[in-house]
Amino acid sequence: DAGVIQSPRHEVTEMGQEVTLRCKPISGHNSLFWYRQTMMRGLELLIYFNNNVPIDDSGMPEDRFSAKMPNASFSTLKIQPSEPRDSAVYFCASSSPGLAGYNEQFFGPGTRLTVL
Amino acid sequence: DQQVKQNSPSLSVQEGRISILNCDYTNSMFDYFLWYKKYPAEGPTFLISISSIKDKNEDGRFTVFLNKSAKHLSLHIVPSQPGDSAVYFCAAAPNSGYALNFGKGTSLLVTP
Numbered sequence: 704d705a706g707v708i709q710s711p712r713h714e715v716t717e718m719g720q721e722v723t724l725r726c727k728p729i730s731g732h733n734s735l736f737w738y739r740q741t742m743m744r745g746l747e748l749l750i751y752f753n754n755n756v757p758i759d760d761s762g763m764p765e766d767r768f769s770a771k772m773p774n775a776s777f778s779t780l781k782i783q784p785s786e787p788r789d790s791a792v793y794f795c796a797s798s799s800p801g802l803a804g805y806n807e808q809f810f811g812p813g814t815r816l817t818v819l
Numbered sequence: 820d821q822q823v824k825q826n827s828p829s830l831s832v833q834e835g836r837i838s839i840l841n842c843d844y845t846n847s848m849f850d851y852f853l854w855y856k857k858y859p860a861e862g863p864t865f866l867i868s869i870s871s872i873k874d875k876n877e878d879g880r881f882t883v884f885l886n887k888s889a890k891h892l893s894l895h896i897v898p899s900q901p902g903d904s905a906v907y908f909c910a911a912a913p914n915s916g917y918a919l920n921f922g923k924g925t926s927l928l929v930t931p
Binding site: 809 | 821853855860861862863864865868908918919920921922923924
């Protein structure tokens with residue numbers, strides 16, 4: 704299996720622009736997570752889906768952030784409009800509890816976002 | 820509010836010695852605890868886990884100890900190798916299906 708795939712790996716944009724991050728989870732996994740990593744806050748959960756349904760979006764910082772999972776093999780995280788403080792590494796992870804140990808999440812390589 | 824805390828941002832250990840990484844948590848509802856390892860420019864990878872019904876879990880050179888009364892867990896790496904140099908994240912969850920709460924990580928450097 705190719706693992707969790709994220710694109711792009713790097714994104715540099717200007718303040719005010721729309722940014723879309725993409726994720727393809729591991730086939731067969733039914734839970735998908737979006738995390739953001741910053742120096743100040745570490746690795747924080749933004750939102751997670753179970754069977755394509757958003758379960759907990761309490762970590763989404765504000766209305767500028769939105770996430771969708773139209774099918775089991777694809778998810779997007781959109782920031783509109785982007786701001787410099789959104790600069791971070793965004794990780795997508797997927798899991799299927801019971802297959803490989805409880806709640807073991809498999810992470811993608813991340814997208815490094817820089818907003819100028 | 821950080822429910823999982825790793826109070827040591829960094830740790831340096833000589834090759835062959837033991838590395839001990841510590842983690843504290845505040846939520847008594849946490850039942851499952853995991854350690855992840857992260858290399859630069861890569862996503863975290865799962866290392867080892869423990870459930871609250873155990874106080875120790877061992878996998879090769881890696882052992883995780885859980886002290887529920889103290890709300891504390893630790894990861895022991897014996898013997899430490901230069902390839903173990905990475906950032907280690909402690910994570911916890913209350914129940915199956917819940918997302919993980921991560922600590923901020925401890926950067927381990929193993930020197931030859």
